[in-house]
Amino acid sequence: MPNNSFVFRNVAEQDLIAIIRRFTQVADENLAPDLIKEAFFRLAVAQGYFSAVRYLRTLGTSLPSDLLVRLRHYPGRWRTASMIRFLVENGADALVSTSSGDSVLHAIFHDAVIDTSEDDILEAVKLLVDLGCNPLEADSHGNTPLRIAIEQGYISVAQYLLTPGEPLPSDLFVTLNHKRTVRLDWCTASMIRFLVKNGVDALAHTADGDSLLHIVLEFLYDDDMALEVVKVLVDYHCDPLEANSCGTTPVHIAVERGYISVARHLVTVGAYLPPDLLVTLRESGWSTAPMIQFLVENHVNVLAHTSNGDSMLHIVLESLYDDDKALEVVKVLVSYGCDPLEANSHGTTPLHIAAARNCISVARYLLAFRSDITLCHKLRMRPRMIRFLVENGVNVVAQSNDWANTVLRTTLQSIHTAILLKPILLETPFFVSLLNGASILLHAISFPLEFILVLTCSSH
Secondary structure (H helix, E strand, C coil): CCCCHHHHCCCCHHHHHHHHHHHHHHCCHHHCHHHHHHHHHHHHHHHCCHHHHHHHHHCCCCCCCCHHHHHHHCCHHHCCHHHHHHHHHCCCCCCCECCCCCEHHHHHHCCHHHCCCHHHHHHHHHHHHHCCCCCCCCCCCCCCHHHHHHHCCCHHHHHHHCCCCCCCCCCHHHHHHHHCCCCCCCCCHHHHHHHHHCCCCCCCCCCCCCCHHHHHHHHCCCHHHHHHHHHHHHHCCCCCCCCCCCCCCHHHHHHHCCCHHHHHHHHHCCCCCCCCHHHHCCCCCCCCHHHHHHHHHCCCCCCCCCCCCCCHHHHHHHHCCCHHHHHHHHHHHHHCCCCCCCCCCCCCCHHHHHHHCCCHHHHHHHHCCCCCCECCCCCCCCHHHHHHHHHCCCECCCCCCCCCCHHHHHHCCCHHHHHHHHHHHCCCHHHHHHHHCCHHHHCHHHCCHHHHHHHHCCCC
């Protein structure tokens, strides 16, 4: 059987046994039946299928002594005390290590968070320690089982592995953040309390001045969870007003990530929101109606502009991809005084961006402020947007022979698009003049002839 046996990962146990039985019946020496059975054996173990494992053993399937470390890349269902005990009783070595120094204890934690409960991990760790595994042994990266248990948020496992009377490294919070992993499973209120109780310094800082508040807010993705952790850290005297070496404070991060509950809490404990806050942010998580209202109530200037003249309307429309959400935010910003017709230093208006982003609801709203608009920018618009704009009186083909005009190129991309837009564009005088002139013939070589014919037929 090929190594991609993961195709059987979702097969029920009895079905897997039937598949194994059929494979063994039809396999000949050319198919390497022993290798097939070994592959099925690893799969059955990984799935936690005891019946399938026992059946394969009756077929004489060998059990490699290093099986427990080979399984580290498999799903977590084998990471139970009962399965490990069975494998050890049948010849697996609990004290084996990989060539890079990873022990079975390290293997237990590899991707365990995917489908293994903390209770299962704890019982498996206890069994392995009883079998002689060294809980203090570091892997090739210098990580001990205790450190990995903390990283993955397993408090009960960390409590078990913690040496009585021996405090954890005081700078552990900083070193835990060293990897800059997307997941911070240790970043919960209960784990932080456990770590501080055991000697970890909640006031430590990274080399660039990030406090634990900065770290938490950079990596947590849930407002309520972040609020719970922030409250704990403030109770441990983390300074909610402190800036890192880039001048970023925790409230900056809370706003740009859209954590309105955290931002409110930080303001209540003294955090300051500078008037120009919005033009200093790196992310646009603040682009929600409730957050904007909160910022205005706290004297943040939503009429501020970036150095290239972008208003908050420009920034919002560049970052939001959902038409309805964008419309809600645009309406709020306009209600607070943002100019819906204002262009930036490149001549781009909010309508230009809405058209390029195919935000028809936003474009319809913005057109209500002014309809005599020429969208002569080289925008790449979808046919539906072009149709909408033309039907609403917008000149989408400027008085120019510039064949980089994106509307023309969009129209000529496919027969379907040309057929779709022909009735609309043929009512546009300048477009008709192009079709009647020589320009289109001179440039027809750039496009398949049938596209040109679709547009030119019936154009006179």
